[in-house]
Amino acid sequence: MRLISVIATGLLASVVLAVDHNNVDSGRPLRFDDAYSIAYRERAFETGFTLDTFRRSSPKYGLKTEYKYGFAKNQDIGIGFEPSYSTSNRRGDFGNVELSYFNGLRREIDDQPALAYRLDVGLPTGTGSKGVEVRARGILTKTVGQYDKIHLNLDVMTSTARIMDERQTTAGITVGYTKPLGYPTQFDRTLVAQFSMEQSRDRSRDWVGSVGLGIRQQVGVRSVLDFGIESDVFETKGRAKSSVRFAIGYSVGF
Amino acid sequence: MRNTLLLFVALTSVTMAVAQDHGGHQPTRSGTLPTMPSDLPRWISSPGADHLFYKAAPYNWAIERIPPFAQDMYGTGVGHAMAYEALVTGRKAQLETKVFETIDRVLQKPPRIPVDEAALSPTFVRKYGYLEKVFDWAHILHFQTIDVLTHPGWSDAQKEAEIERLWSFYSAQPYAITGLPMNMEYLDSFPFSGRFRSNYPKVNGLFWGYHWLQTVNYDMLFRVPVQDQAAQYSVLGSQYRTTELYRMRDFMPMTAEMSPRFSKRFPMIANAFDNLHMLHDNVNDILAAEELTEKQRQEQVKIAIYRVLSSTHKGHEPGSGEDVPGSLHDHRHPTSTPGMGFMKGMEDDVMYMSGMGWMDMSVCAHCSIPLPDGPMWGATVTADGWTMLVRCLMCARDMAAETPGRAIIRAATEDPSRILVLISDEEGILTSNIPGVVFLEEFGEHPECSAWSRAFTSKSAFDQFVRENPDLAQSKPLSLDAWAQINRGTPDTYRKIDRPNPYRPEPTTGGSR
Numbered sequence: 001m002r003l004i005s006v007i008a009t010g011l012l013a014s015v016v017l018a019v020d021h022n023n024v025d026s027g028r029p030l031r032f033d034d035a036y037s038i039a040y041r042e043r044a045f046e047t048g049f050t051l052d053t054f055r056r057s058s059p060k061y062g063l064k065t066e067y068k069y070g071f072a073k074n075q076d077i078g079i080g081f082e083p084s085y086s087t088s089n090r091r092g093d094f095g096n097v098e099l100s101y102f103n104g105l106r107r108e109i110d111d112q113p114a115l116a117y118r119l120d121v122g123l124p125t126g127t128g129s130k131g132v133e134v135r136a137r138g139i140l141t142k143t144v145g146q147y148d149k150i151h152l153n154l155d156v157m158t159s160t161a162r163i164m165d166e167r168q169t170t171a172g173i174t175v176g177y178t179k180p181l182g183y184p185t186q187f188d189r190t191l192v193a194q195f196s197m198e199q200s201r202d203r204s205r206d207w208v209g210s211v212g213l214g215i216r217q218q219v220g221v222r223s224v225l226d227f228g229i230e231s232d233v234f235e236t237k238g239r240a241k242s243s244v245r246f247a248i249g250y251s252v253g254f
Numbered sequence: 255m256r257n258t259l260l261l262f263v264a265l266t267s268v269t270m271a272v273a274q275d276h277g278g279h280q281p282t283r284s285g286t287l288p289t290m291p292s293d294l295p296r297w298i299s300s301p302g303a304d305h306l307f308y309k310a311a312p313y314n315w316a317i318e319r320i321p322p323f324a325q326d327m328y329g330t331g332v333g334h335a336m337a338y339e340a341l342v343t344g345r346k347a348q349l350e351t352k353v354f355e356t357i358d359r360v361l362q363k364p365p366r367i368p369v370d371e372a373a374l375s376p377t378f379v380r381k382y383g384y385l386e387k388v389f390d391w392a393h394i395l396h397f398q399t400i401d402v403l404t405h406p407g408w409s410d411a412q413k414e415a416e417i418e419r420l421w422s423f424y425s426a427q428p429y430a431i432t433g434l435p436m437n438m439e440y441l442d443s444f445p446f447s448g449r450f451r452s453n454y455p456k457v458n459g460l461f462w463g464y465h466w467l468q469t470v471n472y473d474m475l476f477r478v479p480v481q482d483q484a485a486q487y488s489v490l491g492s493q494y495r496t497t498e499l500y501r502m503r504d505f506m507p508m509t510a511e512m513s514p515r516f517s518k519r520f521p522m523i524a525n526a527f528d529n530l531h532m533l534h535d536n537v538n539d540i541l542a543a544e545e546l547t548e549k550q551r552q553e554q555v556k557i558a559i560y561r562v563l564s565s566t567h568k569g570h571e572p573g574s575g576e577d578v579p580g581s582l583h584d585h586r587h588p589t590s591t592p593g594m595g596f597m598k599g600m601e602d603d604v605m606y607m608s609g610m611g612w613m614d615m616s617v618c619a620h621c622s623i624p625l626p627d628g629p630m631w632g633a634t635v636t637a638d639g640w641t642m643l644v645r646c647l648m649c650a651r652d653m654a655a656e657t658p659g660r661a662i663i664r665a666a667t668e669d670p671s672r673i674l675v676l677i678s679d680e681e682g683i684l685t686s687n688i689p690g691v692v693f694l695e696e697f698g699e700h701p702e703c704s705a706w707s708r709a710f711t712s713k714s715a716f717d718q719f720v721r722e723n724p725d726l727a728q729s730k731p732l733s734l735d736a737w738a739q740i741n742r743g744t745p746d747t748y749r750k751i752d753r754p755n756p757y758r759p760e761p762t763t764g765g766s767r
Contacts, residue, residue, distance in 0.1 A: 020370055022370050022373045036303055037303075037305075038305075038307075039305035039307035040304070040305065040306050040307060041306065041307040041310070042305075043310075070305075070307060073302055073304045073305075073306075074302040074303060074304060074305075104302060105301070105302075106301035106302060106303075107302060107303040107379075107383050108376075108379075108380045108383075109301060109383060110380055111380075143376045143377075146343075146376070146377075147373070147376060180373060183374070184336065184374075185356075185359060186365070187332075187365050187367070187369045187373075187374070188365065188367055220367070221315050221318070221367050221368055222315075253307070254310065
């Protein structure tokens with residue numbers, strides 16, 4: 001917990017302004033995206049500390065950092081790093097380098113949802129990584145009620161590496177929910193929640209279901225602090241893998 | 255069949271005219287709805303969100319150096335968003351009650367960070383997302399120009415050069431609003447015009463109240479040292495929250511009325527802000543017009559955007575349009591004020607100003623003698639919600655003294671980089687931003703007042719000026735206290751223009767002056 005405080009304080013003190021609490025990107029703090037890119041010419045820096053706990057092994061710490069650039073209207077590209085440290089084997093891992101491309105196809109118009117897709121390419125730079133991993137994600141965002149939104153994310157992930165006992169291609173679906181808190185007098189906080197089902201790479205396991213809850217809090221004119229907690233709740237075959245995952249992060253646009 | 259059609263058209267026109275008369279004070283309106291232009295820009299139909307980021311620069315968010323001002327400005331993002339959402343979600347009946355109270359509460363206790371207007375008005379944005387692009391982009395220009403002016407460490411010349419670059423940056427996008435002056439009477443002459451302010455005067459008062467804030471701040475900041483900006487906001491912020499938000503105006507505040515110095519230097523930006531605010535008014539009126547179908551509203555909003563887009567006026571020049579008065583390409587402006595389009599009843603430099611009556615903008619507001627040409631601008635007085643150009647410090651002092659409440663005087667000194675800012679309290683006691691300020695007031699012929707009524711940053715500067723002007727050899731330097739004690743009243747040269755209020759045809763006093 002002390003480590004979390006140190007990292008969070010350091011980030012708050014060092015970076016200057018941008019981003020919006022209403023716009024949700026995967027990892028900040030949960031795993032779903034909304035269907036909107038960052039603005040044209042915006043640069044965003046998103047970073048966050050994660051802590052994965054396991055029922056039968058020691059926790060793992062991660063520090064995900066992503067830089068994005070809105071290179072065209074409704075389109076951004078990014079590069080991300082996710083080094084981690086496992087207490088069980090006392091070893092750090094540089095992790096894979098992830099390249100991303102996001103394309104917002106359309107905004108919400110009348111009753112039609114906003115649509116987007118993103119592509120992520122994971123380069124095998126991490127310890128023991130093999131092959132290039134590609135994830136394609138289709139994203140749909142739709143307002144429900146007055147201010148709340150649901151975000152449907154459909155994922156297909158594939159790897160160029162053929163590994164024994166691992167699926168080469170897997171799928172996932174996440175339903176995200178965002179609700180601004182405090183309207184109509186406060187405008188700086190959004191509740192985020194998700195339900196997710198993801199097919200495990202491990203052939204001995206099947207679909208893993210998880211839920212998550214978090215907050216995105218605007219802390220500066222263009223900077224957001226986020227906090228989230230996720231937990232696997234069921235698995236169609238085998239046991240849930242991660243007991244609880246905490247994430248705390250900071251995003252800034254400039 | 256043809257006769258039936260003609261009868262229907264005639265009846266519709268009469269119905270619209272009757273509907274327009276509801277408020278009682280409407281200008282002459284056209285009876286037919288504007289029709290869709292053939293050259294509507296294609297981006298209006300683009301389905302993308304098309305969010306644009308502001309120009310990356312070291313001055314961004316420098317507005318936060320004046321926290322109460324920044325927060326009041328952030329609060330302005332709430333009003334239209336909430337009202338638009340109410341208008342498109344069937345809550346018109348609550349506008350003057352519940353919605354007004356909510357907006358007012360936010361404006362009185364504004365957010366500490368900017369508000370995402372689209373998040374507050376999701377239904378409106380789903381219907382009129384193309385309009386949001388125009389508003390957002392213009393609001394960014396608003397904020398960035400303020401940021402430049404509040405940024406410490408740059409000279410006035412650097413700031414003005416950057417504002418020119420910001421204008422180019424803004425104008426490069428298709429959503430940019432024209433910087434040409436536009437005929438405001440024309441823009442307010444459609445069958446639905448005035449509907450919102452007639453039906454929802456309290457909410458409209460809030461809108462025009464914060465348009466006042468959005469326009470009055472530029473002269474507070476322009477060429478004023480950053481350390482002298484915040485003190486002025488104690489006067490303007492209080493005026494905004496206690497009076498301007500609830501003032502019933504005849505017409506929206508114009509940038510050149512509220513910030514005449516900034517508008518003279520950047521007329522294209524002043525015009526763009528006025529055209530933006532008029533677009534807001536047009537949209538308010540369209541959404542409030544009960545007789546329009548949803549399809550007609552969509553069309554009229556697109557046409558309203560088209561009217562003020564920069565692309566619509568490509569090739570036209572400021573000052574042109576005498577051959578097409580009162581139309582889309584009437585870009586005439588008062589001779590003395592290129593940062594303002596023609597207003598209702600305006601004759602060259604003479605216009606009706608809400609709260610002031612008829613004013614000639616080419617002359618001193620206090621002594622009615624023509625203002626000096628060139629960069630030597632004398633002084634301005636901001637009091638009771640208005641800002642006026644005057645020839646000299648004597649006129650500024652005496653005009654401020656005759657106006658109840660607090661006032662701000664901004665005046666040129668011998669040093670172009672040091673503007674004198676005098677702020678009066680409720681008793682009229684003045685404080686200065688220049689501790690050793692020295693005044694010259696050698697009362698003489700009024701037409702030469704700008705020569706013998708001046709301020710200097712130091713006694714030595716005063717002495718040098720006197721040496722260079724032998725006519726003033728006998729003049730004694732006056733301290734602030736001594737100078738402030740003088741009051742020469744309203745000059746004999748002052749000429750009140752007595753005409754009826756063009757926005758209220760019935761007999762009226764014509765304003766306070």
